[in-house]
Amino acid sequence: xxxxxxxxxxxxxxxxxxxxxxxxxxxxxxxxxxxxxxxxxxxxxxxxxxxxxxxxxxxxxxxxxxxxxxxxxxxxxxxxxxxxxxxxxxxxxxxxxxx
Amino acid sequence: xxxxxxxxxxxxxxxxxxxxxxxxxxxxxxxxxxxxxxxxxxxxxxxxxxxxxxxxxxxxxxxxxxxxxxxxxxxxxxxxxxxxxxxxxxxxxxxxxxx
DNA sequence: TATTTAACTTTGAATTTCAAAGTTCTTTTA
DNA sequence: TAAAAGAACTTTGAAATTCAAAGTTAAATA
Numbered sequence: 001x002x003x004x005x006x007x008x009x010x011x012x013x014x015x016x017x018x019x020x021x022x023x024x025x026x027x028x029x030x031x032x033x034x035x036x037x038x039x040x041x042x043x044x045x046x047x048x049x050x051x052x053x054x055x056x057x058x059x060x061x062x063x064x065x066x067x068x069x070x071x072x073x074x075x076x077x078x079x080x081x082x083x084x085x086x087x088x089x090x091x092x093x094x095x096x097x098x099x
Numbered sequence: 100x101x102x103x104x105x106x107x108x109x110x111x112x113x114x115x116x117x118x119x120x121x122x123x124x125x126x127x128x129x130x131x132x133x134x135x136x137x138x139x140x141x142x143x144x145x146x147x148x149x150x151x152x153x154x155x156x157x158x159x160x161x162x163x164x165x166x167x168x169x170x171x172x173x174x175x176x177x178x179x180x181x182x183x184x185x186x187x188x189x190x191x192x193x194x195x196x197x198x
Numbered sequence: 199t200a201t202t203t204a205a206c207t208t209t210g211a212a213t214t215t216c217a218a219a220g221t222t223c224t225t226t227t228a
Numbered sequence: 229t230a231a232a233a234g235a236a237c238t239t240t241g242a243a244a245t246t247c248a249a250a251g252t253t254a255a256a257t258a
Contacts, residue, residue, distance in 0.1 A: 002137060005118045013112050014246085019104045022193050032205055038101060045247055047206050052245095070255065072205060088194045094117065095187045097125050113215085131236055144216055146237055151214095162236095169224070171236060 001097065007090035009083055011056050016041065016049050021076065021084045024059060029073040050074060058083055100196065106189035108182055110155050115140065115148050120175065120183045123158060128172040149173060157182055 012018050019039050023030055036046050053059045058080030062073045076084070111117050118138050122129055135145050152158045157179030161172045175183070 001118065001121060002139065004121075005114050005138075008114045008117070010114075013114060015104050015107045015109075015112060016246090018107070018193065019100065022100060022103075022196055026196050033203095036205095039104075040101065042248055043204085043206070044208085044249075048246080051206095068256070070204065088197070091190045092194060094121050095191060097121055098187070115215095132234095135236095141217055142235085142237065143218075143239085147215085150237095167225070169235065 004090050004093045004097075007086060007093075009087045011053060011058065012084065012087045014049065016045070017053055020049060020053060020074075021058070021080070024074060024076040025081070025084060029062065029075045031071055031073050035074065053080070056080075056083075103189050103192045103196075106185060106192075108186045110152065110157065111183065111186045113148065115144070116152055119148060119152060119173075120157070120179070123173060123175040124180070124183060128161065128174045130170055130172045134173065152179070155179075155182075 012021065016039060020035060023035060023038065032046070032050075035041075035050075036043065039046065041049075050059065054061065057077055059074050060077050062075060064071050064073065111120065115138060119134060122134060122137065131145070131149075134140075134149075135142065138145065140148075149158065153160065156176055158173050159176050161174065163170050163172065
């Protein structure tokens with residue numbers, strides 16, 4: 001049990017970061033505003049959580065233009081995917097304890 | 100997705116409290132030292148997390164004696180069980196998003 | 199040229215977390 | 229019976245985290 005808990009990653013303890021990662025697992029990329037609207041966050045709050053995940057190299061940023069409009073898209077990195085999957089597996093193991 | 104996140108209970112965001120609840124779901128009751136040793140926590144830290152869960156009425160305390168030794172046991176309350184199960188279900192739903 | 203929009207950064211206050219030390223009560227042990 | 233030890237805390241204080249709100253910058257549109 002203790003070993004399960006140790007597999008939970010600190011970066012994913014926050015429900016907001018859990019939400020960001022979940023969205024990025026199911027959507028190849030998402031832009032700032034999509035995340036912001038979906039998760040109903042203020043700019044600053046979202047930006048700081050994104051930064052926290054970026055610092056861990058769990059997500060990456062791709063800045064492009066759509067026509068002439070700047071567009072910042074976020075995507076999950078391979079490490080991020082791995083880390084998040086490990087985290088979810090640990091949660092799954094916790095859930096299975098009940099059975 | 101947003102609605103899933105809203106079902107995550109703040110009290111269970113901490114891995115320590117997640118651990119306490121998990122232990123109490125699979126063990127009818129547990130005493131202070133069992134939790135402390137299993138989760139490798141200091142007295143103070145454990146006590147404050149227990150207090151946080153008790154404040155939400157998610158766990159209860161039963162003080163007894165084993166022989167002449169005082170023994171404090173913790174157990175999960177029906178509300179606690181419900182809340183924890185809802186939380187795990189929300190996590191399960193998050194996990195299932197990937198499929 | 200003025201306004202708007204995107205995507206931040208900064209600031210600061212509130213909350214949370216944790217370890218360490220102190221406390222109380224009881225039980226052993228010398 | 230006095231001293232030491234153990235259980236289960238409480239208190240303290242520092243560090244880290246979280247969040248909203250306001251400020252910033254650069255480009256785009258009116």
